[in-house]
Amino acid sequence: MLIVQKYGGTSVGSLERIENVAKRVAKTKKEGHGVVVVVSAMSGETNKLIDFAHHFSKNPSPREMDLLLSAGERVTSALLSIALLERGYDAIALTGRQAGIYTNSVHTSARIDKIDTKAINKHLQDGKIVVIAGFQGITKESEVSTLGRGGSDLSAVAIAGAIKADLCEIYTDVDGVYTTDPRIERRAKKIDKISYDEMLEFASMGAKVLQNRSVELAKKLNVNLVTRSSFNDNEGTLITKEDNIMEQPIVSGVALDKNQARITLRNIKDEPGIAAKIFSKLAQSNINVDMIIQNVGQDGTANIGFTIPENELEKAKSVLKELDASEDTEFDSNIAKVSIVGVGMKSHSGVASRAFSALANDNINIEMISTSEIKISMIVAEKYGELAVRILHEAYGLDDRHPA
Numbered sequence: 477m478l479i480v481q482k483y484g485g486t487s488v489g490s491l492e493r494i495e496n497v498a499k500r501v502a503k504t505k506k507e508g509h510g511v512v513v514v515v516s517a518m519s520g521e522t523n524k525l526i527d528f529a530h531h532f533s534k535n536p537s538p539r540e541m542d543l544l545l546s547a548g549e550r551v552t553s554a555l556l557s558i559a560l561l562e563r564g565y566d567a568i569a570l571t572g573r574q575a576g577i578y579t580n581s582v583h584t585s586a587r588i589d590k591i592d593t594k595a596i597n598k599h600l601q602d603g604k605i606v607v608i609a610g611f612q613g614i615t616k617e618s619e620v621s622t623l624g625r626g627g628s629d630l631s632a633v634a635i636a637g638a639i640k641a642d643l644c645e646i647y648t649d650v651d652g653v654y655t656t657d658p659r660i661e662r663r664a665k666k667i668d669k670i671s672y673d674e675m676l677e678f679a680s681m682g683a684k685v686l687q688n689r690s691v692e693l694a695k696k697l698n699v700n701l702v703t704r705s706s707f708n709d710n711e712g713t714l715i716t717k718e719d720n721i722m723e724q725p726i727v728s729g730v731a732l733d734k735n736q737a738r739i740t741l742r743n744i745k746d747e748p749g750i751a752a753k754i755f756s757k758l759a760q761s762n763i764n765v766d767m768i769i770q771n772v773g774q775d776g777t778a779n780i781g782f783t784i785p786e787n788e789l790e791k792a793k794s795v796l797k798e799l800d801a802s803e804d805t806e807f808d809s810n811i812a813k814v815s816i817v818g819v820g821m822k823s824h825s826g827v828a829s830r831a832f833s834a835l836a837n838d839n840i841n842i843e844m845i846s847t848s849e850i851k852i853s854m855i856v857a858e859k860y861g862e863l864a865v866r867i868l869h870e871a872y873g874l875d876d877r878h879p880a
């Protein structure tokens with residue numbers, strides 16, 4: 477088989493752990509498989525580099541940020557390759573550029589346009605283990621780009637799709653995808669199989685075990701995706717087509733996203749085109765607006781509230797300042813989004829009301845709500861986020877889905 481293995485930050489978080497990864501990779505190679513390895517930066521490394529940049533600037537140049545952040549993954553790829561060579565395995569480390577990963581020019585959250593597989597395929601044919609620095613690529617203008625936080629997952633899936641790998645394994649620090657973050661709810665259960673669509677919604681709502689764009693691409697390219705632990709040999713979670721899953725629970729899981737911020741524009745003119753003006757300007761600046769609420773206007777004015785990723789707040793502030801849409805603007809980053817996700821919701825009623833009642837029983841105020849066919853999201857005060865997750869996990873019977 478041809479296998480892509482991706483090892484996340486914790487899995488390569490120390491020299492001993494990189495040695496452990498080298499052992500695993502070597503074992504896969506010894507079993508006769510072709511192996512491409514994609515690595516993340518050592519855990520904490522990317523955050524450290526971001527903090528370094530913020531020491532000098534609140535709004536550092538995205539181009540220089542990409543050059544800076546891509547360094548973390550290069551370090552790990554080179555170290556892993558050195559460890560493999562020392563064990564007697566023929567390995568070669570490649571940067572995103574050397575691996576032929578071409579992206580668009582949106583620095584710090586670039587999209588992969590194409591992968592030129594020549595170099596990877598050549599090294600594979602020569603029997604080498606190819607170790608690729610994740611999270612990065614190169615633009616048409618030969619500038620280094622990065623793929624957004626958690627982007628090594630995307631590198632792995634894109635490479636697996638491009639070289640037509642039989643399997644893409646995402647190795648991390650938990651045994652797979654759980655009904656909720658096992659660090660928040662210790663009674664969370666591992667899910668054996670989950671559909672691409674459900675996983676995509678789950679990841680988009682904050683289940684960071686997989687980056688959402690990687691799941692989207694895996695679905696598009698039909699990549700066989702598995703998440704599992706790099707610390708044991710337990711079977712992981714298979715992310716696959718909906719048809720391959722026999723039994724669909726109404727609610728599969730609960731996700732928490734604390735990295736949300738809300739902006740409220742008060743007393744803006746209540747006239748046609750105002751929302752278009754605000755939101756197209758934000759979109760042009762690549763700011764992802766999520767939930768939007770407009771209150772019924774009074775005296776020709778209205779209030780609009782919306783949520784964005786917290787790390788885009790500074791950018792949004794400057795866009796809104798330029799627009800001069802409201803003199804009375806409020807910014808709040810002490811909010812969290814809790815979401816319940818489940819394909820089975822499509823065909824059941826009363827799913828949402830159970831969530832609202834459960835949170836009300838514990839006096840947690842829901843500040844915004846949005847729904848899709850397979851998810852319900854609620855904004856609550858950040859300090860209640862984790863409690864809300866536990867309450868919802870219990871309310872939908874996820875604690876005892878597969879009794880241990």
Ligand code: ADP
Binds near residue numbers: 485487649652653
């Ligand atoms: P890596 O560094 O390997 O990419 P991440 O930290 O990005 O790892 O993702 C793994 C983490 O995702 C876990 O340690 C866990 O705390 C968190 N997580 C959040 N939601 C879930 C979930 N539903 N199932 C499993 N892990 C989850």
Ligand code: ASP
Binds near residue numbers: 517522523610625
């Ligand atoms: N190192 C990058 C991050 O921390 C990418 C990744 O780990 O997937 O976001």
Ligand code: MG
Binds near residue numbers: 484626685686687
């Ligand atoms: Mg990750």
